[in-house]
Amino acid sequence: MDFHLEATDDISWDDDNILPTRYPSSLEEDENGGYDEEMFRTISHAADRHTTSDEYWDIVKKTFSSEAEAFFFYNKYARDKGFSVRKQKVRRAQRSGALLFRRFLCSREGQRDAKWLDKEVCSRRPRALTRCDCQAKLEIKLDRSRGVWYVQNFVDKHNHRLATQDEVPFLWSHRKMKDFQKTEIMAMEGVRIRKHVIMDVLQCRYGGYGKVGIIRKDAYNFSSRYKRSRIADGDAMAVLGLMQSRQKDDPDFYYDYQMDSDGHLKTMFWCDSQSRMDYQSFGDFVIFDSTYRMNSYKMPFVPFVGMNHHRSTTVFGCGIVSDEHKTNTYSV
Secondary structure, three states: OOOEEEOOOOOOOOHHHHOOOOOOOOOOEOOOOOEOHHHHHHHHHHHHHHHHHHHHHHHHOOEEOOHHHHHHHHHHHHHHHOOOEEEEEEEEOOOOOOEEEEEEEEOOOOOOOHHHHOOOOOOOOOOOOOOOOOOOEEEEEEEOOOOEEEEEEEEOOOOOOOOOOOOHHHOHHHOOOOHHHHHHHHHHHHOOOOHHHHHHHHHHHHOOHHHHOOOHHHHHHHHHHHHHHHOOOOHHHHHHHHHHHHHHHOOOOEEEEEEOOOOOEEEEEEEOHHHHHHHHHHOOOOEEOOOEEOOOOOOEEEEEEEEOOOOOEEEEEEEEEOOOOOOOHHHO
16 A cells, blocks of 8 residues: 655554554454455455555654765665665755764656657667656655654555566666775786676575675676776876886886977887797787777877797787877887
């Protein structure tokens, strides 16, 4: 049963109106010796109404020590019921900026902006419509005198199908990557395991994709953010640091680079010990191709390759250049 009541309303509840008019102390048999099926349904419906009303009032009477605690509670409630939660309206104190009011909504509240429905405006493929103007929400307000948050309004009415327990782990507010999962992903990435394989490993370890708590896209996004954080001081400095660490592990590893007047990386060349050995044996025939480009910086990537005695391609070295048209560009 769905409710929409203000927590501050003066509500009285008459149990006599909830219970069925015919509530026998013992089940009565019909003429055929069986029990009345309609009576079973009536009693079951009455019991469900009692349970739902009790659950509603338990939520309305709740208090929280912080806004984060309220969100944790409502998100857990949404997980049990089969929907996702997002944060919407907030009110703050004018002088201090302290949080005074917060509204949590069903993720399917509202409608998509009309301008994003125009295919001529959108450059990307439009996503499926998920919002259907659902009115379910939880509003909490800070009681300044007591320093606690109380429920000001609670609406538990959804106009869409709720997710099953198998579908809930894939809803947005329930996809949270835990710290130990981040450590596992970074460790597997360190040995160059691809993302889809990482997800397969996690699925086998936890006993199903629903128990992992994230989807493949989350793993890709985390990996991208982690890589960007490692080069926060500058891409060029991160690359040079990597080259220096490779040289410590491999004394025959060679690299050289040039910087422009602004301190930007201009050209770079590198090769490891295996590439140098291959060049000594098979360097009679060398090909380089500068048609590859790096998307982020539009700098040509130049691999120097040859062919070994098995007629397989072998790499002698690699370079990055800023301008392939200058005569001295490949002098590195």
